[in-house]
Amino acid sequence: MDDKTRTPVTVIGLGLMGQALAGAFLRAGHPTTVWNRTAGKADGLVAEGARAAATVGDAIAAGSLTVICVTDYRAVHETLGAADVELDGTTLINLTSGDSGQARETARWAEARGARYLDGAVMAVPPTIGTPDAVILHSGARSDFDAHEQTLGALGTVTYLGADHGLASLYDAAGLVMMWSLLNAWLQGAALLRTAGVDAGTYAPFAQRMAAGVADWLPGYAEQIDRGSFPAEVSALETDVRAMAHLIEESEAAGVNAELPRLLKAMADRAVAAGHGKEQYPVLIEEFVKPGTR
Template sequence: MSRESVTVLGLGQMGSALAGAFLAAGHPTTVWNRTPARADALVGRGARRAGTVAEAVGASDLVVVCVLDDAAVRELLGPVAGRLAGRTLVNVTSGSPEQARETAGWAAGHGARYLDGGIMTTPPGVGSAASMFLYSGSPEAFAAHRETLAVLGDPIDLGPDAGLASLYDTGLLGLMWSVFGGWLHATALVGADGVAAGEFTPVAVRWLSTVALFMERYAGQIDEGRYPGDDATIDVQVAAVEHLLHAGRARGVDGRLPELHRELMAKAVADGHGGDSYGRLVEVFRGAGRPA
């Protein structure tokens, strides 16, 4: 059974991982990089090295670009834009939602179908079905190439708005950093009393599954704009965060992260929402009620 041919432009760590996953799945893969030697290992595995961007784009109907930033995408593809007609461009370069929408319009103007992508893993996770790859843009392109893109990881279709993959990507990275920050703070706290990180972390991971249930509950409240405090009110959680701050001060642990949580909760309480659920804090982030 023949496999769809693919071109990968950009062979940094992530681009090389993408090309490697296509090769491993049996897809004829053409590669190009500004520094040709970056392609040597992939060529050794069966990839075809393109001498120019034009040659690389012309080799496949599916062109995946993974470079430094949006400016680099335009620099590479601008001179060969005429060759994009009838092809699908999948741009997994990190950028803003606004840049993604602009590039989608630019690609459409040159007769190409466009998908913007968000890679929710590091290079070692490429090729695993457990890794999420977010896509937004042309529904036709996603349907046509879904099977091929699935060799990289689980392809999640976010719909026709090309900016959504980038928007989800940045939001999810913020969530990741917040989780890491909370875990590191907690690890420092219990570690001050001699608890090893390896001993504490399995308990923390189990707790996160419960936190996920609260997130699902609060999501419905946010969409409805109603925040019944029928589980734990903000007033109760303000008292609880004081215990966390006290324990941290007693152990010399930096308290800036829980202090931020207390500040957000205090704002909601001051606005008269202490009896609401923690989901109400989304309105603080949105700036609801603040002067324009």
């Protein structure tokens, strides 16, 4: 496929991520039109071969595929809702961060204006865009994804999740909680070991092995959750609760913040009180599906 047959792409929003997205399309040979509220942010991309559009409407009219990545969903509506913007006939890929409700509402809004709409989430930092390490999630009509999968592949590893436009946002949130929970657990351990003179660099390889080992448990634990049956094949929750108590005691004795282990134990204590002490750790899903207390 030469440059003349590559899909023309429009990128709206040229923050760090938007610039990385446009740059990846350019490197893959796609004619790329860009627009940003602050026009000067397009200068570097123009130097690389992009075309800077004077208006949002002009940018969208330049091709059949538009990628938007702006501050939030309110900015999406403000940018694309102007009177001179015609969405009819375009496929709109929204890679703006937001929640699943906003994604579904924006899908209805865009489709009512004649656009085909895919919601997406970028599970990557800007420097990795255009490499396999950049995971880009998409949700919406399968036919719309299939039509542009090859073009979107210029951005990284593209994944289709399903027809529900909210899925990309939900996966994004699920990925973020995994990231923060893992990092917070590592920081708790690093703080504990630092009291004995062990630096974080020394601890890191051990922590990596622990994280990898726990990751190996996930498919089996997922089977228990999906079956709704939690036999204690490895350890009973009541045993884990005793270990959590030890972690709290160790943290307090070392003068280290114990809020995180207290939170873990509070949830586990509720599950034990509800009669789940003899079951395995994934039974805590019953606590996570409940609305939290304020």
